[in-house]
Amino acid sequence: MEETVRIVVDAMGGDNAPTEIVKGAVAAVNGRSDIHVILTGQKDTVERELAKYQYPRGSIEVVHASQVIETAEPPVAAIRTKKDSSIVVGLMMVRRGEADAFVSAGSTGAVLVGGQAIVGRIKGIERPALAPLIPTKNGFSLLIDCGANVDARSSHLVQFAKMGSVYMENVLGIKDPRVGIVNIGAEEEKGNALVKETFPLLKECEDLNFIGSVEARDIPDGVCDVIVCEAFVGNVILKLYEGVAGTLVSAIKAGMMSDLRSKIGALLVKPALKKTMKSFDATEYGGAPLLGLKGLVVKSHGSSKAIEVEHSIYQCVQFKKQAINDQIAEHILLSDK
Amino acid sequence: MEETVRIVVDAMGGDNAPTEIVKGAVAAVNGRSDIHVILTGQKDTVERELAKYQYPRGSIEVVHASQVIETAEPPVAAIRTKKDSSIVVGLMMVRRGEADAFVSAGSTGAVLVGGQAIVGRIKGIERPALAPLIPTKNGFSLLIDCGANVDARSSHLVQFAKMGSVYMENVLGIKDPRVGIVNIGAEEEKGNALVKETFPLLKECEDLNFIGSVEARDIPDGVCDVIVCEAFVGNVILKLYEGVAGTLVSAIKAGMMSDLRSKIGALLVKPALKKTMKSFDATEYGGAPLLGLKGLVVKSHGSSKAIEVEHSIYQCVQFKKQAINDQIAEHILLSDK
Numbered sequence: 001m002e003e004t005v006r007i008v009v010d011a012m013g014g015d016n017a018p019t020e021i022v023k024g025a026v027a028a029v030n031g032r033s034d035i036h037v038i039l040t041g042q043k044d045t046v047e048r049e050l051a052k053y054q055y056p057r058g059s060i061e062v063v064h065a066s067q068v069i070e071t072a073e074p075p076v077a078a079i080r081t082k083k084d085s086s087i088v089v090g091l092m093m094v095r096r097g098e099a100d101a102f103v104s105a106g107s108t109g110a111v112l113v114g115g116q117a118i119v120g121r122i123k124g125i126e127r128p129a130l131a132p133l134i135p136t137k138n139g140f141s142l143l144i145d146c147g148a149n150v151d152a153r154s155s156h157l158v159q160f161a162k163m164g165s166v167y168m169e170n171v172l173g174i175k176d177p178r179v180g181i182v183n184i185g186a187e188e189e190k191g192n193a194l195v196k197e198t199f200p201l202l203k204e205c206e207d208l209n210f211i212g213s214v215e216a217r218d219i220p221d222g223v224c225d226v227i228v229c230e231a232f233v234g235n236v237i238l239k240l241y242e243g244v245a246g247t248l249v250s251a252i253k254a255g256m257m258s259d260l261r262s263k264i265g266a267l268l269v270k271p272a273l274k275k276t277m278k279s280f281d282a283t284e285y286g287g288a289p290l291l292g293l294k295g296l297v298v299k300s301h302g303s304s305k306a307i308e309v310e311h312s313i314y315q316c317v318q319f320k321k322q323a324i325n326d327q328i329a330e331h332i333l334l335s336d337k
Numbered sequence: 338m339e340e341t342v343r344i345v346v347d348a349m350g351g352d353n354a355p356t357e358i359v360k361g362a363v364a365a366v367n368g369r370s371d372i373h374v375i376l377t378g379q380k381d382t383v384e385r386e387l388a389k390y391q392y393p394r395g396s397i398e399v400v401h402a403s404q405v406i407e408t409a410e411p412p413v414a415a416i417r418t419k420k421d422s423s424i425v426v427g428l429m430m431v432r433r434g435e436a437d438a439f440v441s442a443g444s445t446g447a448v449l450v451g452g453q454a455i456v457g458r459i460k461g462i463e464r465p466a467l468a469p470l471i472p473t474k475n476g477f478s479l480l481i482d483c484g485a486n487v488d489a490r491s492s493h494l495v496q497f498a499k500m501g502s503v504y505m506e507n508v509l510g511i512k513d514p515r516v517g518i519v520n521i522g523a524e525e526e527k528g529n530a531l532v533k534e535t536f537p538l539l540k541e542c543e544d545l546n547f548i549g550s551v552e553a554r555d556i557p558d559g560v561c562d563v564i565v566c567e568a569f570v571g572n573v574i575l576k577l578y579e580g581v582a583g584t585l586v587s588a589i590k591a592g593m594m595s596d597l598r599s600k601i602g603a604l605l606v607k608p609a610l611k612k613t614m615k616s617f618d619a620t621e622y623g624g625a626p627l628l629g630l631k632g633l634v635v636k637s638h639g640s641s642k643a644i645e646v647e648h649s650i651y652q653c654v655q656f657k658k659q660a661i662n663d664q665i666a667e668h669i670l671l672s673d674k
Contacts, residue, residue: 074526137584150521150529184487184572189411192487192569216576220584232529235521236570237577239553244581247474247557252589255606255613262609268602269593276592 002034005320007313008090008099011041011049012068013106015303018042021105022049024309029059031310035317038099040065040086065089071302075109079117087111091118094295101296101316103287105304112147115290115297122325124332127152128292129160130231130299131167134241135279136222142168142177143227146234146288154198157181157228158205162331163291164226165208170322171289171315180214180224182233194230202228207331249277286311289319292328296320339371342657344650345427345436348378348386349405350443352640358442359386361646366396368647372654375436377402377423402426408639412446416454424448428455431632438633438653440624442641449484452627452634459662461669464489465629466497467568467636468504471578472616473559479505479514480564483571483625491535494518494565495542499668500628501563502545507659508626508652517551517561519570531567539565544668586614623648626656629665633657 009025011018018041025037036059039046043064050060067085069078082088087106091114093099102119104111112130121128130147133140144164149156161179168177181198183191190213191199202210214224216237229237256266286308287300296319300312346362348355355378362374373396376383380401387397404422406415419425424443428451430436439456441448445467453465467484470477481501486493498516505514518535520528527550528536539547551561553574566574593603623645624637633656637649 137588182573184569184576195569216573217580219577220580232521232532233570233573236519236553236573239521240556240574240577241581243554243557244578245585248582248585251474251613251616252610255609258609258612262606265602265605265607265609269599269606270602272592272595272599272602273589275595276588279588 010104011039012086013104024306028313075113105300125292132288152230177225182229183213286315347441348376349423350441361643365650377427412450442637462629469625489567514562519566520550623652
């Protein structure tokens with residue numbers, strides 16, 4: 001019999017909760033028969049949403065959680081005090097082995113803190129890392145780490161590179177993924193203290209296809225599949241990506257509305273433009289996995305709609321079926337020899 | 338009598354040297370009568386270029402330098418060994434007080450190293466900082482530092498903030514410039530060790546209009562005039578800006594060529610699109626000053642054409658006439674009390 005993957009979905013997290021979250025969960029169980037979704041959140045509210053849809057009986061259950069962690073709340077305090085929040089209740093199910101994965105579009109900080117504190121790290125992993133996919137010219141790259149691990153050490157970065165490589169190869173199907181480290185020049189002697197220390201360590205890893213330094217300018221060109229950096233830099237890259245693309249697209253749109261000639265042209269190019277923008281939209285690729293934990297935790301974008309929730313759920317299925325965590329554990333053990 | 342500003346221009350630096358450099362220098366002396374340009378480089382070559390143009394007699398002189406520092410050369414060794422390069426000869430003139438400013442589109446590393454080693458720092462300045470202007474929705478912001486000062490300390494960042502603020506107010510004419518520090522969240526308690534240490538120091542500076550943390554996502558929106566960060570992060574921001582904009586524009590262009598309907602539309606929107614792109618082109622705003630040195634050193638983009646060289650020269654005039662270095666020295670002294 002086909003293995004069923006059990007995925008807890010935080011019904012209360014994100015800008016479009018619970019409507020879009022529930023809709024995405026329904027789409028996922030209607031799309032594949034090997035998924036069991038557990039929605040955590042305020043039972044009445046969630047069931048009212050669920051009542052709108054048709055889906056295989058028993059493929060979705062609701063587990064009540066009376067509290068909601070807001071995005072603005074300090075994460076550590078929120079996880080500690082809101083024991084009956086949809087995030088804590090969901091993560092506890094993963095911890096107890098009642099679910100394989102947890103998906104939330106809620107507070108990134110709470111998911112990061114809760115993931116570490118409640119689910120716990122794989123033995124040998126020093127720090128988990130948040131690894132979103134970012135769009136590039138021809139596809140996407142994994143940016144690792146964008147998490148809360150500021151002031152990382154070189155040994156952390158080496159583990160990030162390994163986890164990212166395993167993920168890209170097995171979940172995204174990219175053979176022998178190219179791993180690069182973010183640097184301010186292409187030469188090995190360039191960089192800050194952290195990069196200079198990490199570079200030779202990455203070069204030594206026989207299980208990595210390390211291609212050396214990657215300059216920020218070349219990231220959108222898709223020069224590598226796994227982009228390694230510490231979280232502060234990763235956060236800057238991720239946010240600036242969104243910011244520049246957003247501002248530029250608005251400016252282009254406004255520019256096209258500046259005179260009649262352009263307005264007519266704009267009508268004609270609109271469908272093509274929309275398609276291009278879609279390929280540059282990071283949310284298309286599902287959520288960002290928090291790699292290095294005993295169970296899978298996926299952070300979906302705060303503005304996630306049903307389609308992203310559905311994709312995040314499928315991502316968990318792939319992750320579980322490819323036994324990614326066993327593979328990560330194996331790579332870490334290997335390098336400790 | 339009007340004060341004449343003496344500016345050395347590296348005739349051999351950049352992708353388009355010497356043709357575009359010489360052309361830009363000629364345009365500058367034809368544009369303003371208070372400029373004297375000294376071109377450093379291979380005399381025959383430079384004079385052959387100069388012979389193409391008309392310009393006020395005596396407004397341009399050529400100082401021979403037999404060597405050229407290539408972009409790929411390790412900067413420290415290049416400055417040390419190539420004593421007769423256009424960069425070293427030019428910087429020596431600033432050092433000896435024979436010129437007020439130096440402009441180069443050549444090797445960034447060599448200009449940074451040479452600027453520090455040859456021209457020297459203003460008393461009290463711990464490290465000079467390279468500060469390019471980056472385009473935003475409504476204008477531009479100064480990004481400081483994008484230089485070679487990796488692994489900076491909090492006291493450096495405070496000085497960067499002050500120098501950037503003086504520059505924006507006096508050279509660009511922005512009254513009471515808003516100063517922000519690049520961070521991974523808006524709250525004061527967020528950030529890495531460096532940012533957490535720097536934040537309260539900036540808050541205490543009475544001569545700064547410090548607005549707090551700035552997330553990378555909001556930079557293109559122009560949320561502040563002076564963006565403070567250490568050089569590694571600054572370099573990532575600068576390069577990613579170029580990379581995302583370049584890749585996105587190529588993708589949009591390619592998308593518009595995908596079918597006949599879009600092709601016709603593309604023809605119609607082309608002029609408007611070109612105008613928008615131009616406003617997003619960082620090179621429009623002249624070069625990046627290396628702030629904190631006894632004389633002014635400006636690094637112009639490697640791909641500079643005549644127009645950027647001309648703008649960089651005007652920037653030097655403004656810098657000199659506003660006595661920016663005296664103002665910087667005054668602010669630094671003030672804070673040392």
